[in-house]
Amino acid sequence: MLNDRTSLLSLLESRRSGKPRELVGPGPTAEEMERILAIAARTPDHGKLAPWRFITVAGDQRDTLEAVLQEALSEENPDATAGHREKEHEFAHYSGQLVVIVSAPVPDHKIPVWEQELSCGAAGMNLLIAAHALGYVAGWVTGWRAYSEHVRNAFCEPGERIAGFIFIGHAARELEERERRPPLEAVHKSWRPRDL
Numbered sequence: 001m002l003n004d005r006t007s008l009l010s011l012l013e014s015r016r017s018g019k020p021r022e023l024v025g026p027g028p029t030a031e032e033m034e035r036i037l038a039i040a041a042r043t044p045d046h047g048k049l050a051p052w053r054f055i056t057v058a059g060d061q062r063d064t065l066e067a068v069l070q071e072a073l074s075e076e077n078p079d080a081t082a083g084h085r086e087k088e089h090e091f092a093h094y095s096g097q098l099v100v101i102v103s104a105p106v107p108d109h110k111i112p113v114w115e116q117e118l119s120c121g122a123a124g125m126n127l128l129i130a131a132h133a134l135g136y137v138a139g140w141v142t143g144w145r146a147y148s149e150h151v152r153n154a155f156c157e158p159g160e161r162i163a164g165f166i167f168i169g170h171a172a173r174e175l176e177e178r179e180r181r182p183p184l185e186a187v188h189k190s191w192r193p194r195d196l
């Protein structure tokens with residue numbers, strides 16, 4: 001047990017994202033994906049509403065994804081250059097497995113939407129950890145595509161939003177640690193009640 005615990009802790013202490021554009025394949029097998037998604041779905045969720053969805057995009061659907069992105073780009077930026085278009089081609093064809101994580105809050109429920117959205121973020125984090133625990137590298141990106149109505153309509157039902165695109169693959173070279181992590185004292189303090 002101690003060994004399992006130690007390795008879980010060292011995973012959490014060392015895990016870092018990879019840049020989706022730098023990942024190489026292959027992505028997880030179908031069995032591994034099922035495991036990753038089952039872990040992601042095992043996320044704290046006030047009210048047991050499961051206010052999130054995971055949409056996997058198959059390798060042979062990448063051209064269709066590109067078509068959606070190019071249409072969205074045309075709608076939102078009619079002056080898009082060939083360079084912009086090339087970026088959409090590249091994004092749609094990044095290596096590995098793509099999971100689109102969707103926030104699907106239940107409106108007008110006693111559980112506030114804010115809490116449901118927090119649960120979606122936690123599900124995304126669980127998904128990243130599961131992928132890394134299986135020996136993959138994952139990266140979560142949003143960008144304009146996550147906020148585009150056209151792209152949203154391709155993945156979401158009314159009232160849902162894209163929380164991110166998570167790519168899962170392998171790092172082509174050793175991952176560099178992030179430039180900076182917040183020093184603990186910047187994000188933690190012991191509570192000192194204000195004078196009443």
Ligand SMILES: Cc1cc2nc3c(=O)[nH]c(=O)nc-3n(C[C@H](O)[C@H](O)[C@H](O)COP(=O)(O)O)c2cc1C
Nearest residue numbers: 015016017018019139140141142143144163164178
């Ligand atoms: C909600 C969300 C959106 C993100 N969107 C982007 C993005 O659009 N572009 C990007 O390069 N990274 C994006 N990131 C990833 C982070 O910038 C960065 O990769 C991550 O914080 C690295 O942290 P880690 O090494 O602890 O995994 C996003 C992360 C989250 C949680």
